[in-house]
Each structure stands twice: as C-alpha cells, then as structure tokens.
Amino acid sequence: MPPKIAIVYCAVLEDEIESLIRGSDHVVHIEKLEQGLHNDPPLLNRKVQEQIERIEENVSEAGAIVIGYGLCSRGTEGLHAQRCKLVLTRAHDCITLLLGSKERYAEYVSENPGTYWYSPGWNRHHLAPGQKRYETLRAMYLKKYGEDNADYLMEQEQHWFTTYDRATFVELRVLPSDQDQLFTKECADWLGWKYDYQAGDIQLLSDLISGNWTPDRFLVLEPGEKVRFTADENIIEAIRAD
Numbered sequence: 447m448p449p450k451i452a453i454v455y456c457a458v459l460e461d462e463i464e465s466l467i468r469g470s471d472h473v474v475h476i477e478k479l480e481q482g483l484h485n486d487p488p489l490l491n492r493k494v495q496e497q498i499e500r501i502e503e504n505v506s507e508a509g510a511i512v513i514g515y516g517l518c519s520r521g522t523e524g525l526h527a528q529r530c531k532l533v534l535t536r537a538h539d540c541i542t543l544l545l546g547s548k549e550r551y552a553e554y555v556s557e558n559p560g561t562y563w564y565s566p567g568w569n570r571h572h573l574a575p576g577q578k579r580y581e582t583l584r585a586m587y588l589k590k591y592g593e594d595n596a597d598y599l600m601e602q603e604q605h606w607f608t609t610y611d612r613a614t615f616v617e618l619r620v621l622p623s624d625q626d627q628l629f630t631k632e633c634a635d636w637l638g639w640k641y642d643y644q645a646g647d648i649q650l651l652s653d654l655i656s657g658n659w660t661p662d663r664f665l666v667l668e669p670g671e672k673v674r675f676t677a678d679e680n681i682i683e684a685i686r687a688d
Contacts, residue, residue, distance in 0.1 A: 448657035449531075452501045452605075454494055455514025457481045458540055458567035462648070463514060465620040466655050473655070476524040483521065484539070490521030499523045502529045512654055516540055517681055526672035526687045533579035534673060535654055535667045536681045541565075543654070544616045546647025547663070548681065554644070560611035561640075564630040565646075566623050575607055576633030615637045618646040 447461045452475035454461050460478060467473045477497045483490035494513065501511055511530045515522050516537035525532060537543060541563050542551040555561060564574055583603060587596035613634035617623045627643065634641035652662060657664050668674065671684040 449509040450474050450507050451510045451512050451533075451655070451657070452476070452505050453512045453514055453655065454479065454497045454501070455485070455506055455512075457571050458565070459514050459543065460567055460571075461620050462544070462567070462618050463655070466648075466652055470490075470655070472512050474507050475501060477501070481567075484515075484518040487519045487521035490518060491524060492517070494522065495525055498525065498532070499573070500531075502604040504528060510657075514540075514543070514654070519673060523673050523675050523682070526665065527615045528669055530604070530669065530673075532667040532669075533654065533659055534671075534682060535650065536663055536665060540567075540680060541616065542642040543651050544646040546620060546650045547646065548679070550647075551557070554614075558612055558614070558642070560609065561614050562607075562610040562612065563577070563640075564613055564615045564626070564633070566617055566621065566626045567599055567628050569629055572632060573636060574630075575613075576629075577636040578633075578637075582606075605675060607637060610637075611639050611644060613637070614644055616644040616646050618651070620648075644673055 449592045452686050455476045457478050458481050463572055469503050477495055483493060497552050498511055501508055508530055511527060511532050513534045516539040518539055535543060536548055542548050544565055562575060568574060573582060584596055584600050587599045613630050615627055615630040665682050665684060667684045672687040673682050676683050
C-alpha cells in the first residue's frame, strides 16, 4: 500500500503527472509551479520550500512529499521537511524523468552534446528556439528598445544557439503529440539543426508517484534531513539539516 503523498511539480510535467495520478487515492494534494524557475535557482528553491512547509502545516494526511523536479541548476539543493519524508529523483533535470533513467540521459547527452530538448510540456510552457521565438522576441525588443538595439539583442540570442546542433523531441505519449513533433521538426529545420525523436519511458515517473522508491533511482529524506549535490553518479544525497 503506497503512502499518502503530496506532490510539488513543474508545469512542464503537467500532462504526464495528471495522467498518472488519475484515480490514485494515495495522492492527497498536488501543487503545480510555473515553468522557468530553474532559470533562477534561488527562486525555485524558495518556491518549492514554501510549498513543502505549507503542505506540512495544512495537509496532515500526507506522510511524504514528492518533488517533481530534478536537481535543476541546483535549485532543489537544500530542500528539507520537518514532519514528512521528502522524495526526489536522482536526476539533473526533468528530461531524465521523461527518458526514464539518469543512465539513459547521460548516455544520450554524451553521444549528442549539442542537444536542445523539446517535449509537449516544454513546447506549451516555454518559448522554444525556432522561428516563433525569434519573431516574438524581436517584436518585443523592437517595441521596447528600437531597431538597432533589437538587432543587437537578437544577434546575442542567435549566438547562444550556436552551442546547439540538435533538436530532440521526447514524449511519454499520454496525449496525442503529432503537432508537438511537427513543431519541433520545424524549429530544427529553421535553425539548421538535426532533428531526433526519443520515445520516453514512463516507469521512472510512475514509480516516483506510486512509492516504488528504490535507492538507486530516488533519494528519500527523513524529517530533519536536507538535499545536497554530490557531483557524482548519485547526483544528490541526504545530510542532516543545520
């Protein structure tokens, strides 16, 4: 029997998590946070920690709080709970949760270091590299800063994308995704990148929610412990909170 859990997760995983919790009596509370917090790790940390504390105070039936994030630029480092267990996936970011294992993620990135990831959730909640992003940002810069400054800012933007050469779309197939795949392919073509498709593996995310927390894939913190980055294959570990 799985423990009663609350879930705090990033909107990028909205469809996947909602499909998995449907009809699950052991999920007693969910909190979805906006995409993009990983761009400001201290803000991500503060927002998630606030949700942990609210859940501990107000959701008495929750025995564990599941965090639907990876390490995310170390934004989840230092998270802690006082009453509940805290559960995190050993993952650098949410792409591991979609691919199904940190090993698969590491292998793919090692073989394809210039990869920019797309997924249904990323495409919905994030202005992904491509023609639409270019036109949207240029129009915004033009309005705010004038043509010369807009051109300069767009040059900087496009220079950033030179570190990538591949658009990889990954999905768990919980909803039809033909349009998302087509959008990713169009972005790749416009940018001059290669396109790749990777079928995701739902098992890791399913086990995170169902309570099958094997120590090689998940970190389960006891009350009074906090998350620390390890810089090795474990990614994160538990230490006593100060």
